[in-house]
Amino acid sequence: MPLRLTRRGFASLLATTPFLAPARAEESWAEIEARAKGQTVYFNAWAGSPQVNAYIAWAADEVNTRHGITLEHVKLTDTAEAVRRVRDEVKAGGEGSADLIWINGQNFHVMKEEQLLFGPFTEELPNFALVDIDGKPTTIVDFAEGTEGLESPWGIAQLTFFADGAKLDTPPMSMMELLDLARDEPGRITYPAPPDFHGTTFVKQALAETIEDRAMLPLSIDKAAFTEAAKPLFEFLDQLHPYLWREGKQFPQSQAQVTQMLADSELLVGLTFNPNEPANLVASSTLPATTIAWQNRGGTIGNTHFVAIPINAKSKAAAEVVANFLLSPEAQARKADLKIWGDPTVLDMGKLTPAQRGLFSRAREPGSVKEPARTIPEPHGSWVPLIEAAWLERYGA
């Protein structure tokens, strides 16, 4: 890993020579841009959404005209595919097939731990200065794990619920209210079975709302302490499950299935990690215009998704230029547009020029969240396997 060492060395050199640093950094970015010209970036990104795919296709056109970079979208069903591929390719030696990966959470932890990532590189990106690190702390803390410049923030996610307002006039704004709703409408509420990502998040949300000391969540935990801390959680789930779809004995496989069952009127409440997805689904006429979306009163679990560059990437310079482009106000504004994708921006509006701010439309579309709630950061990564194992043991068979 000679490259990694020289970069780290270079960074520490910059730190000790503060006067030279800005000039060097700028110069180095120009160099990076020059080197990036003509390179091809294989962007490994989940491709389950036509909206996301269309957005990436637009980004590919833009970086081609602006920077002479060819951006190829490698369509994934699951980001773990890319993690495994990089791991195997690094083992085999030589250049890898992935240049940029759309990533967060466990996949990032694994890659960071196994030293499969290039960087730190985010400080080099000019547009990284525009990121709202103070207002959106999850842009540098990924599931309670510091990003350490190894991944560049791309968009914001926060657990959001949605329903057809014509069938549900008062949405449940907390887990307890959801339990009341389930009692009134047995069989019409459910959530995807963990370890599905959204299912685990639902359980985390219930954990955050039931745990006695929420300050424990960002800290590492062992099994004994977890069993104690999660007692109220499983008491709550034991109460809830008999009123769920199929009496809580069967669960849907995925969030997509829950959404489909909501669209088919089998369920009353759907859930998503993209606060704007309900509005987007209304725009693409998958859901009716009477759709409403909300976040629980006390806040909901939220996180950031990122792009990272594998250690064995062939076109690292171009990958950095693409990551920087994805952070540009123009790209972020287009991504946040409900008609395009609706993924909330990671940028700080206060750091933008008025013209740049104007790019972000503030129109209220049917299906958008009326009163955004605060973000509850993801619990420390050590909670996740314990939650999933305990859930599986209790409700899995």
Added chain:
Amino acid sequence: MNRLGAVPLALLWALPLLLSLALLVPTALDGAAWALALAHPQLWPALALSLATGGLSTLIALAISLLLLGGLPRSRVWHRLQGVAAAGLAIPHLAFAIGFAFLIMPSGLIARLLIGGDAPPQWVSVQDPWGVALTLALALKEVPFLLTAGFAVLSRGDAAVRIKAEAQAAASLGHAPGSAFLRIVLPPLLRELRWPLVIVFVYGATVVDMALVLGPTQPPTLAVVIWHALNNAEAGVNAMGLAMTLLLTAALALILAGVALILRLGRQAMHRLLTAGPSPLQTPRLLAALAGLVTVLTVSFALFILVLLSLAPRWPYPALLPPAVDLSAWASVPPATLWLSLLLSLAAAAVAVASAVLWFETHGARHDRWAIALALAALALPQLASAGGQYKLLLPLGLTGTLFGLFLAHLTPVAAYVLIVLAGPYRAFDRRYVAAARALAASKLSAWRRVKLPLLKAPLLTATAIGFAVSIAQFVPAQLIAAGRFSTLPMEAVTLASGGNRPLTAAFALALAVPPLLAFLAAALLGRPRWR
């Protein structure tokens, strides 16, 4: 010349496959992985569910297929059925599952027709805890496969002539048609269907995509548990998945060995039954017609529903037709991807059939058991595992992300299917025809070309069509080996399906169904014997 006949099959298929499987061994001996697997709370119930859905669906599919083959006279209906079977065979499993689900689910067409109201009934019709929906869908989906294989056996030139003669002889001895079928047609038919049956069983017990749509979740089938584990980013969880894979494979092998043993022990009793005097047993025409009707209706309904689903962005309950239709889902099927899939699949099917024929011609039937054992191993292991081994093999060779690597990835399952489907009919060929031609001074090649090839036309074409269909549906190995450099139709389809967009999934599923449908229809039309 003789020994060299095995070279293409060995070099392109057997050797890479063996090496890929060998590369899985170290992971399979990982003690920590086994400990994790055995401690998994869903392991045993999930295994039981996998074996039950796979086994029952195979038995039901076999019963329906035999009913249709034996119950319906070899009439016009019989030939029409070939076309329907081809259509059923061409629909990808996932597509059929989606169509079938939309028929029976609480907000599905049947509920809309019979119940209506504001909210769908709370039926336990899909994802039922016992796996009934999955079993039924698997059974219905496999009927076309068994039927096609059965048609191929019965309409093969030499067999058709022999069966006709023997059936006439049986009739003159006083056997009713049912009795003649049971005693004359069924035994050789079952013998030649044994490998297709094994495929159906193994497929049913290891299928992932259909189980995700129709199967239970708490616990799911073991294949689904494995699929989640192998998809995980943690290497330790992947290893657990692999250990479970081996366990599932061992369980399948054990069951198959048990069935083989029972059949062997029961041979005496079977012999007595088959040689018993003439009986007035009639063919169950009514039942056969009913079974045929149900199969045909389900298959055509699933297709029809898919067409509607692909056109409807929204189809709320209890509307019987979508409120609005558009073509946006269809517009996203990229032509370049379609061409790549078509050409790759044609190449894979052609090379597989040619290599298999070379093997059969240059090696005696006694060598087949090794080739077929290897083919079964290739099909029995869940693809995520076997494709993982293949990937480990091709990566250091620099073949990942190349067109040739992608071709090899397609060839592996295709050649396995072709070998298994072709072995029965090819080996059962009555060699006296060729001997007669040789006696009439035809060269070896011309005897093969002018006598054997025309007589084996139907099974060869069917095998090519099956190979083509298998190839065009390849996802897991293709995705791994392509390393993002190439995109085939199922890659687009499966990635889009992961987002749960039903119109897009339906459109791609249909796009995946049309090319094999044409291939099967072509095989059925071209493969008809010229006499009769």
